[in-house]
Amino acid sequence: MGARRYLLSKFLQAFATLLFVLTFNFFLFRVLPGDPIGLLARSQRLTDADIAEQRATLGLDQPLPQQYVTYVEQTVSGNLGVSLRTARPVWGIIASRLGPTLLLVGLGTLFATVLGIMIGIKGGWQRGSRFDTSTLYGSLVLYSMPEGWLGMLLLITFAGILGWFPAGGYSSGGDLTGVARIVDIADHLFLPVLTLTLGYIGEYAIIMRSTMIDTVNEDFVTIARAKGVPERMVRKHHVVPNAFLPTFTLIFLSLGFILGGAVVVEAVFSWPGIGLLTYNAIQTLDYPVIQGVFLLSSAAVILCNLAADVAYGYMDPRVREA
Amino acid sequence: MRAGGRRNRVRTTIAAATAVLIALAAGGTLASAQDASDAPATDVPVVLTVGTTVDLITDNPFAVSAGSDWTVVTAQYDMLLKFDDASLSPAPSLATGCDPNDDSTVWTCTLRDGLKWSNGSPLTSRDVAFSYRFIIDNNIPQYRSDFKFNPTFETPDDHTLIWTSEEPTFAPEMPPWAYIVPQKVWQGVDGKGLQVIKAQPNTPSIASGPFVLTEWNQGQGWTMEKNPYFWGQEPGVDRIDFRVYSNQEAMTQALRNGEIDVADGIRPSLVNSVDGIDNVTVQKVISDWWLNLAFNFGGQGPDANPLPALQNLDVRKAIEMAIDKQAIADTVYQGTATPGDTIIRPASAFWHLDIPADEEFPYSPDDANALLDQAGYVDTNGDGIREDPSTGDPLQMTIPASSDTTGAVEAGQLIVGYLQAIGIEVDLKPVTDAKMNDYWGAGNFDAYIWYWSGNPDPNYQLFVFTSDQCGSWSDGCWKNPAFDKLYEEQGKEFDRDARQKIVFDAQRLVYEQVPGVVLAYPGWVQAYRSDRFEGWTPAPGDHGYLMPGYNYDSLVSVHPVASSSGTAASSSSVPGWIWLVAIAGIALIVVVVVRRGRRGDLDEA
Numbered sequence: 037m038g039a040r041r042y043l044l045s046k047f048l049q050a051f052a053t054l055l056f057v058l059t060f061n062f063f064l065f066r067v068l069p070g071d072p073i074g075l076l077a078r079s080q081r082l083t084d085a086d087i088a089e090q091r092a093t094l095g096l097d098q099p100l101p102q103q104y105v106t107y108v109e110q111t112v113s114g115n116l117g118v119s120l121r122t123a124r125p126v127w128g129i130i131a132s133r134l135g136p137t138l139l140l141v142g143l144g145t146l147f148a149t150v151l152g153i154m155i156g157i158k159g160g161w162q163r164g165s166r167f168d169t170s171t172l173y174g175s176l177v178l179y180s181m182p183e184g185w186l187g188m189l190l191l192i193t194f195a196g197i198l199g200w201f202p203a204g205g206y207s208s209g210g211d212l213t214g215v216a217r218i219v220d221i222a223d224h225l226f227l228p229v230l231t232l233t234l235g236y237i238g239e240y241a242i243i244m245r246s247t248m249i250d251t252v253n254e255d256f257v258t259i260a261r262a263k264g265v266p267e268r269m270v271r272k273h274h275v276v277p278n279a280f281l282p283t284f285t286l287i288f289l290s291l292g293f294i295l296g297g298a299v300v301v302e303a304v305f306s307w308p309g310i311g312l313l314t315y316n317a318i319q320t321l322d323y324p325v326i327q328g329v330f331l332l333s334s335a336a337v338i339l340c341n342l343a344a345d346v347a348y349g350y351m352d353p354r355v356r357e358a
Numbered sequence: 359m360r361a362g363g364r365r366n367r368v369r370t371t372i373a374a375a376t377a378v379l380i381a382l383a384a385g386g387t388l389a390s391a392q393d394a395s396d397a398p399a400t401d402v403p404v405v406l407t408v409g410t411t412v413d414l415i416t417d418n419p420f421a422v423s424a425g426s427d428w429t430v431v432t433a434q435y436d437m438l439l440k441f442d443d444a445s446l447s448p449a450p451s452l453a454t455g456c457d458p459n460d461d462s463t464v465w466t467c468t469l470r471d472g473l474k475w476s477n478g479s480p481l482t483s484r485d486v487a488f489s490y491r492f493i494i495d496n497n498i499p500q501y502r503s504d505f506k507f508n509p510t511f512e513t514p515d516d517h518t519l520i521w522t523s524e525e526p527t528f529a530p531e532m533p534p535w536a537y538i539v540p541q542k543v544w545q546g547v548d549g550k551g552l553q554v555i556k557a558q559p560n561t562p563s564i565a566s567g568p569f570v571l572t573e574w575n576q577g578q579g580w581t582m583e584k585n586p587y588f589w590g591q592e593p594g595v596d597r598i599d600f601r602v603y604s605n606q607e608a609m610t611q612a613l614r615n616g617e618i619d620v621a622d623g624i625r626p627s628l629v630n631s632v633d634g635i636d637n638v639t640v641q642k643v644i645s646d647w648w649l650n651l652a653f654n655f656g657g658q659g660p661d662a663n664p665l666p667a668l669q670n671l672d673v674r675k676a677i678e679m680a681i682d683k684q685a686i687a688d689t690v691y692q693g694t695a696t697p698g699d700t701i702i703r704p705a706s707a708f709w710h711l712d713i714p715a716d717e718e719f720p721y722s723p724d725d726a727n728a729l730l731d732q733a734g735y736v737d738t739n740g741d742g743i744r745e746d747p748s749t750g751d752p753l754q755m756t757i758p759a760s761s762d763t764t765g766a767v768e769a770g771q772l773i774v775g776y777l778q779a780i781g782i783e784v785d786l787k788p789v790t791d792a793k794m795n796d797y798w799g800a801g802n803f804d805a806y807i808w809y810w811s812g813n814p815d816p817n818y819q820l821f822v823f824t825s826d827q828c829g830s831w832s833d834g835c836w837k838n839p840a841f842d843k844l845y846e847e848q849g850k851e852f853d854r855d856a857r858q859k860i861v862f863d864a865q866r867l868v869y870e871q872v873p874g875v876v877l878a879y880p881g882w883v884q885a886y887r888s889d890r891f892e893g894w895t896p897a898p899g900d901h902g903y904l905m906p907g908y909n910y911d912s913l914v915s916v917h918p919v920a921s922s923s924g925t926a927a928s929s930s931s932v933p934g935w936i937w938l939v940a941i942a943g944i945a946l947i948v949v950v951v952v953r954r955g956r957r958g959d960l961d962e963a
Contacts, residue, residue, distance in 0.1 A: 071792070071795060071796070083499070084829075084830060086497070086499050093551065093553050094553070121423075122415055122416050122556075122576075123416075123421065123553060123556040123557040124557065129576070132575065132576060133577060191608065196611050196614075199615055202612065202615070203603075203609070203612040203615055203617060204603050204604070204605075204608040204609075204611075205603065206575075206577075207578070208617070209578070209581065209601065210405060210597075210599055211403075303604045303605060304604075304605070305608070306602065306604040306605070306608055307604075308575070308576075308577030308578045309577075312577065313577065
């Protein structure tokens, strides 16, 4: 009964948060100065009558509360509307950017997580060693480095000076198919993924190291050693599972942020992800696209947070019993 | 567990990992080489690869907005008559010519024989009539201003279009900047409203020009393939791949690396880094837009309360004389711009009036100060700011500058200093175009820095300066009946040379009355790999666009340099990442093996 109440309360909290985000997003972007249709006036030679007609067609002439009601009704029915700029369905626009985003941010997060945790475990276990000192300082340097700057350094070195990698983009396009196309995309993907990995590896390494150091000093570890359990078994079965809990939550939150893209890295490497899509949509006041992207990424974070809460309850019995 | 069994497992794992890495490297080489060698040399398409930082917003010719939209629509669609290469004057295209009756109310245009759409179906006068009616009936904003006086269209046969106008017009031979589309494709959305029309997908497209859009991935790029039924000269390339870059630094690096053949649009600060690269030729394109410091005369609405001093012609002249336009061209645009004078851009060479230097307002802060002194605007309290003698208020101006217009904010920063030197204080406000529209509509500014581009024909550019455009297209509600009269006259003059004189008079009047200051004519910069492609046909003139700006002739004429076959469809070298991964992986394996050998099995249970 306790577990069921726990789950139910978590679901309700997530739902309430999502509703709040829906509302907040809607009003937030309308605070931005300018009129999205008026913005097209010069480039498309729109008269005042044209602008009024387009605003009416798109429902932008309605009072704000009415626009909000329409927005909620459409969103609940799965309709994210059409782009004010291109008149294309927002779902289609976002879907076309999902693949590149998942590739870039997904792989970057995966590598940063796995490698960061491995480094943190070893560093925390061998505290004070040369490995620990070097990786700690390395992690601090990398984590404090702006991703955009790091990306530009890698681009200049490996694409500019050495010419080993392309200068940007998703693929060379053209008539590449099959394995050649996969290799080509991987060629373009390498530097941006490396940038993200190096940019976030420090976060996981430092947190994992810190919790390892805390856990190593716990009583149950002392008892395990006193019983004669080999050091590698102590680390693997006693220390790491307990030290991993905070990192576990961080991983789920990071997974949620994947769908938000990585706008700075995408901009440096001309990667067609959701981050750049969001940036361009904000510049052109394309409300439906901005709303769609923010809804998607907010929902992803909320859902992953919920998953973390639920999974945490199973991993740590103390949370369930509380 | 037996120690020997564990060691065997480790050795097997290491061997497998090494084999995978070697296979990866081999696979990468094989895939690349196979792709390059599969097709015989004669079947390898000639591909022109173009880099751009302006993504394609729409593939729909009735929704074109800016930049790449126009490049695509110009490359794949024809006009009835086209803009010629030398001066953007009308030239034969789908029609060999258009002839007027005595009073220029009826024009008869004759289409050439054998015209086809890219799917092989015939292109007839009915498609032309449909396209024009579509624009008029659906009120397509980008094109409708070319169809004044309620024209009607008849098609007595497949080759003849009769354009009848309620009043004398030269519209058919202007030519109307409107593209001819297939009736069968677009009749389904005719009359359904602008939003439905704009939402009509158009990839792959059916068109009559030399290339058609066949693939489009927004954010990545698009592909245009040669049209097998194109009526003109066969293009020298088979395919054009456009690649979108999010910053120009990466694009210029890609040009340097050979990943692209053309970089379309390089900002002034990067030109020097591109100029001087071996095998790269830079084309500085003649300007087809101008940077504008527009004064506000008020009248847009209750928020419009501009500086009263701007009503005084001497104040406006003094401001113009205080601005060093050459410095703006040199500093802000790094030499890719020329100082501005008149409101018709230089790309419209036949219509642009270049006022002789000795007849222009000189750059002279001393003369500007003297003019303001004479007009009674003096600094009465010694704070460095002049006061208005009629109100006693200091001469302070709020000037928004568009941060989305290249060079506008930087020019504004220079202007702050120039006007300070003549006792006018400026509050410069860099804002996005979204906010600029707010200022424009409300009229709550003293002057602003924005742009105008206009058309090859001067009519539209002159139109926005007429008195009745206050609250509509006018920058600052400047009203001048003499100018309005000249505008009407040029719209009715059918003799081209006579019309040119009127247009020149109109430009000179605007220059002398200073409703604003034409600060600069910034050019566009394109660069291409001269070791790979040659035969460009720039338009207008030798300093014109290489990539389509007004016509597609350059894309038809460009061809590979004799010793080159253009950008390889795929690279034949092993991608660098494979080598890095292989090296890193082998190094890791070596470290693991050495460490395991040293440690032994001390911790085994």
